[in-house]
Amino acid sequence: MSLLHSQPAPLPTPINVHNLTDDEFEDVDDDDLSLHGLDDEQDSLYQPGIDVCIVCRKRPPYSKGGKKYPTCGLTCAGVLETALNQHTPLPPPSSPRNGGFFSSFGSRRGRGGAPSTSSGTTRHPPQLMPGAFAPSPQPHYPQSHHLPRSPQPSRRPRGHHAPDGSTRVQYSPPQRSHPCVICKTSSCYGGNVTCGAKCTEKLFTNGPPDPKMCNYCHRRPKVSGHDQCGDTCKASAKVACLLCKSRPKHKSYHLCGKTCKEISVKSTPLLLEAPPGHASYTMVENKFKAAYAGVTALTIKHVYKIIENKSFLQPYDAYKNKVGNEVFRYHGTKRSCTLGINGNTKLCSGSCNLCSILRTSFKTSLAGNGCFGRGLYSSSSPQKASGYMGGTGAMILTKVVLGNVWDVCARSHVTALPSGYDSVVYNPANAPSSNETIVYTDDAIRPVFLIIF
Secondary structure: OOOOOOOOOOOOOOOOHHHHHHOOOOOOOOOOOOOOOOOOOOOOOOOOOOOOOOOOOOOOOOEEOOEEOOOOOHHHHHHHHHHHHHOOOOOOOOOOOOOOOOOOOOOOOOOOOOOEOOOOOEOOOOEEOOOOOOOOOOOOOOOOOOOOOOOOOOOOOOEEEOOOOOEEEOOOOOOOOOEOOOOOOOEOOOOOOOOOHHHHHHHHHHOOOOOOEOOOOOOOEOOOOOOOOOHHHHHHHOOEOOOOOOOEOOOOOOOOOHHHHHHHHHHOOEEEEOOOOOHHHHHHHHHHHHHOOOOOOOOOOEEEEEEOOHHHHHHHHHHHHHHOOEEEEEEEOOOOOOOOOOOOOOOOOOOOHHHHHHHHOOOHHHOOEEOOEEOEEEEOOHHHHHOOOOOOOEEEEEEEEOOOEEEEOOHHHOOOOOOOOOEEEEOOOOOHHHOEEEEOOHHHEEEEEEEEO
């Protein structure tokens, strides 16, 4: 349902070339597992179609991780950033490395030589005026609130010939960056609504600075009865970073970049709520309902992403790379507190089973001696896992590395991990809802989401 009949124009910000690459996401905690229903792709900041650096017009543009940038490297990127931020013209196209320029308008004539046409007259490459962009090729920027946009002409650019025969292209000046929504003084960087990590952390810790404003862009008033200002921000909020909530999450990750990741691991374990309608919530809900296989499922009230520190994640990732065969499984346990209710994300004492798991991850040393020996038990069936909640309404969705599986259909077949195998999976005949999955090492299982009923 549309929030508005017409959407306000997006808020453009000048490009900060260095910050575009500074916040690229590098981590192992993606929680993707090839699940359907999760929109794990987002537009790159620069789209394909640029085949030459727009500053030197000689070398191919730099690309990394599927993103293509408008310049060939840091030198040309610095020239472009200076021109955009200071509203100064780009220098004539020339290689900043060797002083030469292989013009796209003709053959090279030597150092500083201008290319010639077939008629013998000299052709000069276009000169860029303040606020101007190279007329070709032009990068395309998605029209949205959260991605930076290049300076766009207010009208079709008109070329005219100067007395020296050069072609001048005049564009309207770019708009300056908006102020940080937290400190109100410094300019925002990249596609953020804040000026840097400190203000981003304040936004996360203290919440939106003005509850009347859109909870995504923080610059326009909310539409009555909604949390966003319009359809664009409403759609963006569904795939927003779970920490800052003001940038799109990065692909199948649940955060937007290294800045938010670094903030999140300062106080692990950390619970970040995925609101109903968010891609992460929808993924968990759809998988949960599908696992019930036609039986009326419990009603999910809250979903929280569990952020663990690297000391927990790295051993798991190393084990996963060595053994393989990663799956999602459910683990039911008792809760002695109000964790997850009414926004409570503070862990309680060590006597609470749920909080103990979140605080230390799973420990075989604390596991009981079950039917299949001392191990860490989970299930592909949320029905089975719910039997261990003790009526407290909390369940953990985990990642489990199965490796080489020993399949059994009777409880008496195995009382310990057989030699040469990495896990035991119990699938009783005609009772799929009674599935049990057992691993026997701490590194084979990690909590991913907390589900509250």
